[in-house]
Amino acid sequence: MRGYGMIDVNQPGWMEKEKPTIGPLDALLRPIAVAPCSSDTHAMHGGSGPKQNLILGHEALGEVVEAGELVRSFKPGDRVVVPCCTPDWEAPQLQRRDSNNAHDFGLMQSFKFLGSKDGIFAEFFTVNNADANLVHMPEDVSVEDALMTVDMMSTGFYGAELADIKFGDSVVVFGIGPVGLMAIAGATLRGAGRIIGIGTRPNCAELAREYGATDIVSYKEGDVVEQILALEGQVDACIIAGGSATSVNQALALTRPGGTVSTINFYDVTDSFQIPTYQWGLGMSDVSLKCGFCPGGAYRIQQLLNVIRAGRVHPGKMLNYKYEGFDKIEDAFKVMDEKPRDLIKPIVYINWD
Template sequence: MRAVVFRAPFDVRVEDVADPELEAPGDVIVEVELSAICGSDLHPYRGREVGIEAGTVMGHEFVGSVVEIGREVRSWRVGDRVVAPFSTNCGECSSCRIGLTARCVRGQLFGWIENGRGLHGGQAAFVRVPLADATLGKVPEDTPVEAALFAGDILATGLFAADLAGVVPGSTAAVLGCGPVGLMAVSASLHRGAQRVFAVDPVAERRRLADELGARALGIEEAREELVGSGLDCVLEMVGSPEATRLAVDLVRPGGTIAAAGVHTEARFAFSPGEAYDKNLTYRAGRCSVRAYLEEALELAGGAADDLTRIVTDREVLDNAREAYRRFDRREDGCVKVLLVP
C-alpha cells in the first residue's frame, strides 16, 4: 500500500510498504477514507520530539471503514465507518475507568514506533487498530467525513482544553495559538458558554479564521497591551512553547486557570513557584483523552461541520504528502489544515 513514511527530520516520503495485518485477537484493519496532518506531526518532523524510527508510517488522524476483524472483536463488523482517537485504549485499566483514556496502561499513539515498539499511523491506505472495541468510535451516517476526522483529535482536544481551563457560561477566555487545535478551542470555549473569547497568534490568516469562528483575534503584542489586567478567567495555551506559557501567566487573572494542551518538551516551567503563589494560579496540562470526548465531539462536529471545516485550506492526494508537510511546516500560502486522501 501507499503510506507516508518518516525517514528523518524534514524528510517524510510516500512509499510502498507492506499492508498491515491482524496481530492480536482484538485488532481490526481499517481502510482509510480520509487522513490529515496534525501540528503534532510537526514535532517529529522538525526533530523537536526524537525517538521515532525511520520507516514509521506517520499520522494519527483518520476516518475509514473496517475491512478485517480479529476473532475477539465484539463491537465492529466489516463495513462499519469508524474514527480513531490519536491513541488506543483498553477501556478497563484504572486510567480508562476514570475516563483518562490518554493515559491507558496499554495505550499507544498511532504513528509512533520507537525501539521496535509502537504503532504505524493512518496517513496510509490501511491501518491496524489494536484494542479496537474500546478505541474506535462509530461515525454516525449523516456526519461528514471531515467533521468525524476533527472529532478524533483537534475538536476533542479543543473541548478538553476548555474544560481543563474551567470554561463555564460567562467565562472570559483567551486561546493562545490559532493552529487547527487552537481554532477548535475557540469554538469549544464558545460552545461551553464563554462570554468572550480572545485568540492570539502571530499569523494573520490564522487570526482571521479565529475571528470567523467567533473570537476577537489579536497579535502577541496587542494581546499584551489589551489583555494584561483585563481579568481573564481562563487561558488555553495551544502552542507548546515557553514563550506561550509566559504569555499565559502574564494574561490570566489572579485565581485564574491556565490549560496547557500544547505539547511541551522543555525541562522547566517558564514561571516560578513564587509567581504561581502570588497569582493563586491553577496550571493544568496534558494529553486529551479523546475517547472520553469522542461522542460529544462527533455530535458537535456533525452539527457545525460547515463552520469548523472552513479551517481546511489544503486537500491533497496522499502521494503529495511530502510537499504538503513542507507547506504546513512553513505555514506557506495560508496553509492551516491539510487533509490527505489515500
C-alpha cells in the same frame, strides 16, 4: 505495503513495510481521508525524540478491511471515524479515569500513532480495541467535519474543559491555528463571555471570530500581555494552543487569582519551563496550571459528532488545502511543514477503487 513518514529525524519519505496483522480485539483499516498535523511534522524534526522508519499520521477516517474474531460492532466495509488516541481499555490506568495514558507503559502511550506503532499514512493500519476505539461514520456528518473530531476538535475542546470555563468567563487563547480555533469554539459552547485570540493570520482570525472570538490580538503589534491587560485586565482563564514554553509565563501574568491556565500545546523535547515566583503570586495566587492531551476512545468522538450534528460548530471549515489520492499525502505533509501564510489545515481524500 507503502507508507509515508520519517525515515529518520529531518528525513521524511516513503517506505515499504509488512502489512500489519491484528489480534482478536483489533481491526485492520485502510484510510479514506487523512489530515497531516503539525504534531507529525514536529515529530519528523525530532521534537518528540529520535525515531527511525516510522510511518506518521494520526488523523483519519477509514474503512474496515478485517475485524478480529472478538470484535462485535464492526465488519469489513464499515466506514469509521478513528480517534487519534486509542487506549488499551483493559489497562489499570483506566481505573484512575485517565484515558489519555491508558497503557501499562507510561506517559501518552494511548497516542500510539505517533510513537509506539506506525501511523495512518499507510495503505493499511491497525486500531486496537476496535469496539471501544472506533465510531461508525454518521451519514449526516460531512467527511471534513468528522475528520476534525479525531484530534483538532477533541484537543481544542479539551483545552476549554481543562480551563473549567464558566458562563461569562473572560478567556485568552494563545494561537489561532486549528487547535486554537477549536479551543475558541469550545470556550464559546461552555458559555465564555469575552474571548481573546492571539494570532496574526487573516483567514484564521476571520474563522476565530466565526467560532466565537470577540477580539484578536497580534504579537506583531507589541507585547501581548500589555495589550490584553489594557483591553480587559486579568482574565479568568488562558488556553495555550500555540507559542512556546514562555507562553506559560505570559498566561500566568494574564490570569487573575483563582483562575486557570490550561496548556494543550505540544512542546519540544529541548524546551524547559522557567517561571519566576512572582508570576505565580509567590506561590499564593491560587492559579491552577493544567496540561494534558485529549481523552481517547469512541465515546468522546461520538459526543463531538453529536455537537456537529446539532449544528453547534463545523470544524471542517478549517480544511482549506485539499488533495486527492494516496500519493498526495506527501504534498499535504510538506505543505503542513512549510505552513504557507494562508494555510489552516490540509486534507487528503483517498479513493481505493
